[in-house]
Amino acid sequence: MATIAELVEDRTVDGVFAVARKRRLTTSRGKPYLALELVDPSGRIEGRVWDDVELLDRRFAEGDAVRVLGRVERFDGRLQLAVRTVEAADADPAALAPTLRRDADELEGFLEFLAAEVAHPGLAGIVSGILAEPEVRDGMRLLPAAGADGHHGYAGGLLEHTVGVATLCRETGQLHPRLRADLLLAGALLHDVGRVRELGRGPAFRPTPEGALLGHVQLGVRLVDERANVLDSAARAELLHAIAAHHDRSAARTAEAAVLYHANQLDAQAATRSVGAD
Amino acid sequence: MATIAELVEDRTVDGVFAVARKRRLTTSRGKPYLALELVDPSGRIEGRVWDDVELLDRRFAEGDAVRVLGRVERFDGRLQLAVRTVEAADADPAALAPTLRRDADELEGFLEFLAAEVAHPGLAGIVSGILAEPEVRDGMRLLPAAGADGHHGYAGGLLEHTVGVATLCRETGQLHPRLRADLLLAGALLHDVGRVRELGRGPAFRPTPEGALLGHVQLGVRLVDERANVLDSAARAELLHAIAAHHDRSAARTAEAAVLYHANQLDAQAATRSVGAD
Amino acid sequence: MATIAELVEDRTVDGVFAVARKRRLTTSRGKPYLALELVDPSGRIEGRVWDDVELLDRRFAEGDAVRVLGRVERFDGRLQLAVRTVEAADADPAALAPTLRRDADELEGFLEFLAAEVAHPGLAGIVSGILAEPEVRDGMRLLPAAGADGHHGYAGGLLEHTVGVATLCRETGQLHPRLRADLLLAGALLHDVGRVRELGRGPAFRPTPEGALLGHVQLGVRLVDERANVLDSAARAELLHAIAAHHDRSAARTAEAAVLYHANQLDAQAATRSVGAD
Amino acid sequence: MATIAELVEDRTVDGVFAVARKRRLTTSRGKPYLALELVDPSGRIEGRVWDDVELLDRRFAEGDAVRVLGRVERFDGRLQLAVRTVEAADADPAALAPTLRRDADELEGFLEFLAAEVAHPGLAGIVSGILAEPEVRDGMRLLPAAGADGHHGYAGGLLEHTVGVATLCRETGQLHPRLRADLLLAGALLHDVGRVRELGRGPAFRPTPEGALLGHVQLGVRLVDERANVLDSAARAELLHAIAAHHDRSAARTAEAAVLYHANQLDAQAATRSVGAD
Amino acid sequence: MATIAELVEDRTVDGVFAVARKRRLTTSRGKPYLALELVDPSGRIEGRVWDDVELLDRRFAEGDAVRVLGRVERFDGRLQLAVRTVEAADADPAALAPTLRRDADELEGFLEFLAAEVAHPGLAGIVSGILAEPEVRDGMRLLPAAGADGHHGYAGGLLEHTVGVATLCRETGQLHPRLRADLLLAGALLHDVGRVRELGRGPAFRPTPEGALLGHVQLGVRLVDERANVLDSAARAELLHAIAAHHDRSAARTAEAAVLYHANQLDAQAATRSVGAD
Amino acid sequence: MATIAELVEDRTVDGVFAVARKRRLTTSRGKPYLALELVDPSGRIEGRVWDDVELLDRRFAEGDAVRVLGRVERFDGRLQLAVRTVEAADADPAALAPTLRRDADELEGFLEFLAAEVAHPGLAGIVSGILAEPEVRDGMRLLPAAGADGHHGYAGGLLEHTVGVATLCRETGQLHPRLRADLLLAGALLHDVGRVRELGRGPAFRPTPEGALLGHVQLGVRLVDERANVLDSAARAELLHAIAAHHDRSAARTAEAAVLYHANQLDAQAATRSVGAD
Secondary structure, three states, rough: OOOOOOOOOOEEEEHHHHHEEEEEOOOOOOOOOEEEEEEEOOOOEEEEEOOOOHHOOOOOOHHHHHHEEEEEEEOOOOOEEEEEEEEEEEOHHHHHHHHHOOOHHHHHHHHHHHHOOOOHHHHHHHHHHHHHHHHHHHHHHHHEEEEOOOOOOOOOHHHHHHHHHHHHHHHHHHOOOOHHHHHHHHHHHHOOOOHHHHHHHOOOOOEEEHHHHHHHHHHHHHHHHHHHOOHHHHHHHHHHHEEEEEEOOOOOOOOHHHHHHHHHHHHHHHOOOOOOOO | OHHHOOOOOEEEEEEEEEEEEEEEOOOOOOOOEEEEEEHHHOEEEEEEEEHHHHHHHHHOOOOOEEEEEHHHHHHEEEEEEEEEEEEOOOOOOHHHHOOOOOOOHHHHHHHHHHHHHOOOHHHHHHHHHHOOOHHHHHHHHHOOOOOOOOOOOOOOOOOOOHHHHHHHHHHHHHHHOOOOOOHHHHHHHHHOOOOHHHHOOOOOOEHHHHHOOOOOOOHHHHHHHHHOOOEEEHHHHHOOOOOOHHOOOOOOOOOOHHHHHHHHHHHHHHHHHHOOOO | OOHHHOOOOOOOEHHHHHEEEEEEEEOOOOEEEEEEEEEEEEEEEHHHEOOOOOHHHOOOOOEEEEEEEEEEEEEEEEEEEEEEEEEOOOOOHHHOOOOOOOOHHHHHHHHHHHOOOOOOOOHHHHHHHHHHHHHHHHHHHHHHOOOOOOOOOOHHHHHHHHHHHHHHHHHHHHHHHOHHHHHHHHHHHHHHOHHHHHHHOOOOOOOOHHHHHHHHHHHHHHHHHHHHOOOHHHHHHHHHHHHOOOOOOOOOOHHHHHHHHHHHHHHHHHHHHOOOOO | OOOHHHOOOOOEEEEEEEEEEEEEEOOOOOOOOEEEEEEEEEEEEEEOOOOOOOHHHHOOOOEEEEEEEEEEEEEEOOOEEEEEEEEEEEOOHHHOEEEEOOOHHHHHHHHHHHHHHOOHHHHHHHHHHHHHOOOHHHHHHHHOOOOOHHHHHOOOHHHHHEEEEHHHHHHHHOOOOOOHHHHHHHHHOOOOOOHHHHHHOOOOOEEEEHHHHHHHHHHHHHHHHHHHOOOOOHHHHHHHHHHHOOOOOOOOOOHHHHHHHHHHHHHHHHOOOOOOOO | OOOEEEEEEOOOOEEEEEEEEEEEEOOOOOOEEEEEEEEEOOEEEEEEEOOOOOHHHOOOOOOOEEEEEEEEEEEEOOEEEEEEEEEOOOOOOOHOOOOOOOOOHHHHHHHHHHHHHHOOOHHHHHHHHHOOHHHHHHHHHHHHOOOOOEEEEEEEOOHHHHHHHHHHHHHHHHHHOOEEEEEEEEHHHHHHOOOOEEEEEOOOEEEEEHHHHHHHHHHHHHHHHHHHOOOHHHHHHHHHHHHHHOOOOOOOHHHHHHHHHHHHHHOOOHHOOOOOOO | OHHHHHOOOOOEEEEEEEEEEEEEEEEOOOOOEEEEEEEEEOOOEEEOOOOOOOHOOOOOOOOOOEEEEEEEEEEOOEEEEEEEEEEEEEOHHHHOOOOOOHHHHHHHHHHHHHOOOOOOOOHHHHHHHHHOOOHHHHHHHHHHOOOOOOOOOOOOHHHHHHHHHHHHHHHHHHHOOOOHHHHHHHHHHOOOOOOOHHHHHOOOOOOOOHHHHHHHHHHHHHHHHHHHOOOOOHHHHHHHHHHHHOOOOOOOHHHHHHHHHHHHHHHHHHHHHOOOOO
């Protein structure tokens, strides 16, 4: 069975995919159809169900794994799957979400190495404790860094992005001895940890109700705050401030928070901006 | 003779300093006085000439090295030098400008190492050629990264900042194999090279007339452009674009230019933002 | 003894005040002096100690209550106190901070009335519980709404502002039945509760170290979050979101959060903007 | 005959509606059709004429009342009316415009009550005089507050919004005795009076030619200015300034104008922002 | 007697000037003095009264013409007049306000020529009528274009600026035949006419109370509106719109209003920006 | 054969046009079609190829001249050409690009007149030299001022716009004798000269690869810089600065650069903004 990355125009497809988005729309003449976003670990493709809509619509929901029979066409310069028939498939939809190109075990090794670089005992304990929690550890491997449509938008993107930002912050700490390197590195390792409570599992990675209202910054502050009572009040406030300010250009009040803001931006842009003029 | 870093309140001083700023002002009652900024490699201090102003004013100009006799007082929380007498000193004023804490030879070694990492023959030749020109090589050691009052505001700050930005960009190239690492690193190594034509030598580091109008971005593009004709037109445009866009958040049209923008910001903020809440 | 509100130009003063600000400065000719901000419940006045500076400086610190002998002069259109002598006074400095014109007991009654209007049992319990905590109850009467220099910048300003915003939100809930009136009113009553951890006591009302880094929004979210676990997750997120977004024009994602933002702005502007063209 | 609020998917409809928008469009294959927005006092629905377009197009114009025979379908999640036939109806189109849920007579009573609260004789006379003019009195009941697509976008929305803003301003005047309550309340009652000259009658509520160029702020200033010559020049300028600045965050130069700006924003957001996360 | 333009450092002065600003200040040691801005048709100079302050202060008010005896000194790079004695002078202060370098009669001739270029009878009548009113005609010669500290900040600056903007708009009308040249030229000739009601006479050119609240844009719209009833409603709205939008970059809804905005900016910048790098 | 300006609804067309844009799209039901933008010297029209798409698609490319047989229809209020058949035509596509209404020879005469007004020998030589280069001279007549979709979006628009801006700047130089009229006029004549290297020839006027990255400002600075070495360093920097800053509101550091910015804006808005309310 073909993977999405292998699909070619004008070929028939028989494959098992996960349904990342499912919407029921109507053509300009009023005929209903289904607009799908289908994914597997190798990539994404738009799908359309034009016929037997009532029947097929009932067979699956957004987030399900499905077996699809159809034909690949080109629409507005991109491939699209015209679905002839679709049925529920006996597969784990989360395992079908697009995933990272790099080796997750290796990235987790980097993450542990970076966490071990935090010398301050209190910060080191908090960082290693949080990263070892199953909710966080699993979330790092299963979630994207910023939703399905953002940068690092695949399962494990959160792990990859966290390693990237922490690597840049560690380097910056070495270049600038005036900075509090432990605070900076701890902030980097924990800055996006709120994503594990903001985003649901793949393939849809939809925000949880709480995530939609509070966002990953607020949720990350709460998660770290609950575990940071071993720190004295000043160190705790510094760590929470760096996490709280990492999305807001003008909020940083310390050098470490300002550096974290730019390291986060840098890694996100490096992952998404087009290589060559856009 | 005392260095500026060693000065203590309520002590008499006899020292040789360079005059980074000199202005003739008048008190609110109309009495003229001289307001000075005195520097040596260890730091900066404000100076005031309250008496014999006509006489002493004629003895030296901004940028000169001077021998000063006076007394250290505290004004608005900071030390200030009440100058009793001052005369021209037989010393090189540029050698008296504040300088970097780190070892310049070591930084130059890092710079050469980073330049040697550029694998693309055309880019490598341009980078190593420009960095080897006496104007650039000397400027890196003698100039600040962004004027006397900006980040890395001491002789050699330009060298230190260039190494910092290039180190971060090299790291980013390794984290993100999709990026064109050679282009990114070459852009980082050359991004501030226009400073050598924008800024005059210390201790004042005043903009040259050309620098005041065209700025270091434009002057850097010109300098690199004149030496980049060995590149094909596309590679040349990519390199010039990265340099041209490095100060303007919304100008970047390539991933490499966007990364360079944030690496430059990151290093500047890491050097200047207050450690602890401001 | 005179209160600050009664001071008149060219008169001698003998009074007991609190020192809200104390800085040691130097005149343009290098002579040290003390710049003070003196307060009592009736208002504020700048003070200057020109003579015997060394001696008098040692007698009191910022935040102390002092007995002052001096003379009222006019400087740049405003009254100023030329202090001849000053000594520590046996009085409670917090009791000398400027305070509200309105009756605090009456305002507290309004606050209780408004809290009793929250019908939703979970929200009602949280609101009345938090407002009854001694830290909050005392903070409401002893703190300003936004620091000594902000709107409602006197002891009890926090209470007055909270009543103002909650009154406007209650009115809005009645005008717009589509809104969730309980959520809106609860958010209004708790929106600035983080001030009790952000600001120190008068007369200086300086931010605490934690307050300087985390700010009252973050501290308020934490305080409410810790007490909101009786709510289901959705209701808790809605309440925390309204508090988290109340200072950021573009952060509101619900009608109630958007209304709270504008009610807060409205009450602050009503308290501070000049009546007549500025 | 059914009202729009009662329409259900997959049912045939025979009803009398007003045509709020009418555009002749073409499908992507070039076939012409009519896109309509149909309204009655209970709501709005999109309509489409797919067949007999030439014939039916000639039977009615935008703004007419029509009798429609068709079928309700679901398109992109919303109901839509597929029109089979349509003909002019003998009904008052303005009476078919969507209208407010609340009782207009009661709102007018509130408006009169609020106007009677203005104590300053000059301001009271101007306010009650203007509100009693037939053009204004009718406009309040027949126009929306900000066009058909804005907040309070139905006949009488202008009345409802004016009552809302004035109620909030009256409350603010009581909370803040320093404000000039009469000026604030008069400004609130008259702030949107220019809408009666900016917007045409329903169901389309299209801007008049003058309204498109000058806008309701300028037209309101003119209308009030022409009637304000009983005031002394200062009071007149204050009232006109509050009206002139009510849409521009940075224009207010008095506390009352700043409060009016935020009260207007508050009421508009309360009416339009989604209840629950958007 | 010397004019201000002729004053030289270290010389005694005996001259007649107008007092454009007068403030009573106090030195940092509490001694009162007078800070003056003195003007005559040739320029401006700061003045200081250090001695006999009580006596001399009573002799004149801001806006008066005075005879001054003093000495020219240099303060912070600029000339300043140390006033020894001052007394009321028998001269017209308005005639002593700084005035334009160019010939006012010639400029008025240009203005009439430009007004005669408006071909549309209605617009031509309004323009020539308004420009012929004594209030406007005198204001053009006696007022600056934007207050004493703005561009064209001298008597007659309003006339000079109006001629400049109208000349540029006439040229633009010829370059772009698609524009409605009459509307554009009429708008340019009348765009700043509200200044005659916003600003008081020299030498102080203080805003009138009405001007401080309503500003010249609103006052100009009112003035033109009152005289524009000979135009049909559409033409009147177009003219008023161009005047109303001339200070707000985003308000223009017609090409002519957008052109007027930029012509106004262009002429103001041409008059004020430094020639050579600032 | 008909020109585009003469096309009428519901008529058959047989004409020769250039293909300014060609995209292959798919209807919502998946059927491919071609979306074209066809131009001739009289105007532009959208074209659609619905049938025989595979066959006709191979017959021509974007930028070609084609002979088209089809029918004019109305779509969404605008005319559109339903293409029945299309074939390559033996015509110069560049000659078919939309062109200016005004006489190009006459405009070139104005350009030469304006260039001859530059009195400064160095500037005059550079301006006349650059304008006489075939690349520039031809580009002025063949290119638009800002791409096919920008202001003056037709062949020769660059010439027309350059004359417009230079005329306004010459007028400004006469109104403001304080300005350096030669510098201003030279800057105006050369400000958009980089367009000749940024944009490809019509009918598509696509950016060159270099143009997409460096933009016309950077390319213009380079072009002028290479030819400006006869000037002394200060004059050269002033000229380059005016060109470099002409698109950036906040970059201008001289009066002449600020004037050029606004003259450029003024002429662009005069050419594009709708005449009458939009």
